[in-house]
Amino acid sequence: MVRVSVPATSANLGPGFDSIGLCFDLFNVFEFDEIDEGLCFEGFKEEFCNENNLIYVSMKALFNKIKFKPKGVKIKLVEQNIPIARGLGSSSSCIVAGVIGANAISGYQLSKDEILDIAVEIEGHPDNVAPALLGGLIVAALDDNKPYYSKIEVNKVVNFYALIPDFMLSTEEARKVLPKEISLKDGVYNVSRAALLVAAFAQGKYELLKIACSDKFHQPYRGKLIENYDDVMNECNKNKALSVYLSGAGPTIMAISEEKEFFKEKMRTWLVQNKMNWDIIELKINNQGAIIK
Ligand SMILES: Nc1ncnc2c1ncn2[C@@H]1O[C@H](COP(=O)(O)OP(=O)(O)OP(=O)(O)O)[C@@H](O)[C@H]1O
Numbered sequence: 607m608v609r610v611s612v613p614a615t616s617a618n619l620g621p622g623f624d625s626i627g628l629c630f631d632l633f634n635v636f637e638f639d640e641i642d643e644g645l646c647f648e649g650f651k652e653e654f655c656n657e658n659n660l661i662y663v664s665m666k667a668l669f670n671k672i673k674f675k676p677k678g679v680k681i682k683l684v685e686q687n688i689p690i691a692r693g694l695g696s697s698s699s700c701i702v703a704g705v706i707g708a709n710a711i712s713g714y715q716l717s718k719d720e721i722l723d724i725a726v727e728i729e730g731h732p733d734n735v736a737p738a739l740l741g742g743l744i745v746a747a748l749d750d751n752k753p754y755y756s757k758i759e760v761n762k763v764v765n766f767y768a769l770i771p772d773f774m775l776s777t778e779e780a781r782k783v784l785p786k787e788i789s790l791k792d793g794v795y796n797v798s799r800a801a802l803l804v805a806a807f808a809q810g811k812y813e814l815l816k817i818a819c820s821d822k823f824h825q826p827y828r829g830k831l832i833e834n835y836d837d838v839m840n841e842c843n844k845n846k847a848l849s850v851y852l853s854g855a856g857p858t859i860m861a862i863s864e865e866k867e868f869f870k871e872k873m874r875t876w877l878v879q880n881k882m883n884w885d886i887i888e889l890k891i892n893n894q895g896a897i898i899k
């Protein structure tokens with residue numbers, strides 16, 4: 607049996623659409639076994655117990671690549687801590703776990719970079735699967751669909767608060783509302799901020815995040831899909847967040863704050879007063895990425 611633990615991620619970080627992502631200490635845990643025959647699921651909701659299960663699809667991608675035929679496969683969901691379709695990388699946790707689990711079952715034939723290539727091919731963009739696999743802050747670009755990346759270990763502490771609504775927003779739906787083209791002005795706005803964001807994390811200059819985390823590529827369009835989006839963003843800013851951005855494809859809104867309990871308690875009280883059934887959790891950066899236990 608192989609046990610794989612895959613962390614949550616927050617992609618885009620504002621301006622880094624499809625290219626920047628950060629890894630957090632919140633894990634989904636899976637177990638993999640080669641069995642005598644068939645496909646067996648344990649611990650999953652009924653809707654995921656079939657051949658379309660993203661973990662199984664990801665396993666098959668690796669098996670096909672190396673031409674390995676398992677007799678049968680058992681996949682167990684041991685812990686699901688990453689909420690589904692909330693912008694915290696639940697799909698990349700499944701993809702990364704599946705590819706790692708299949709690599710283990712078939713005798714560890716592929717390297718981490720080869721695992722990443724397969725995971726990116728399945729997800730279509732690298733900004734969730736790369737930090738989930740490798741940890742830290744990942745900056746990545748695709749060239750001919752192959753990912754090229756650089757990892758920054760983030761060691762200077764800053765507090766991240768995920769404000770998680772009680773409704774889902776799938777990445778598929780959230781990509782449908784994006785514009786096909788962007789203006790040069792918006793391009794310059796995002797390119798300059800994405801570069802500033804990476805430098806701010808590399809040098810621990812978090813005071814730059816206020817400017818660096820803003821975006822014109824996706825947030826203005828996706829914000830309209832999220833009830834209370836503007837109110838939550840404004841309230842985080844009122845409570846002196848260093849920065850606020852839409853995590854991944856949303857609907858989770860991520861606030862970065864130098865304040866600790868004060869920020870969390872103020873926001874929690876405000877959510878209750880406004881009868882909004884959102885959760886707020888503190889997340890710590892994880893520099894390690896997915897592990898086999
Ligand atoms: N435990 C699970 N078992 C099977 N499939 C899962 C599981 N968790 C997530 N998924 C798959 O991932 C999909 C959600 O992925 P989606 O990309 O929409 O959101 P996300 O990955 O949570 O957020 P984001 O990509 O914005 O960070 C689900 O519809 C399902 O297909």
Ligand SMILES: N[C@@H](CCO)C(=O)O
Pocket residue numbers: 617618623624625731733734777781824854855
């Ligand atoms: N970069 C992706 C992240 C979600 O998977 C998006 O914003 O659609």
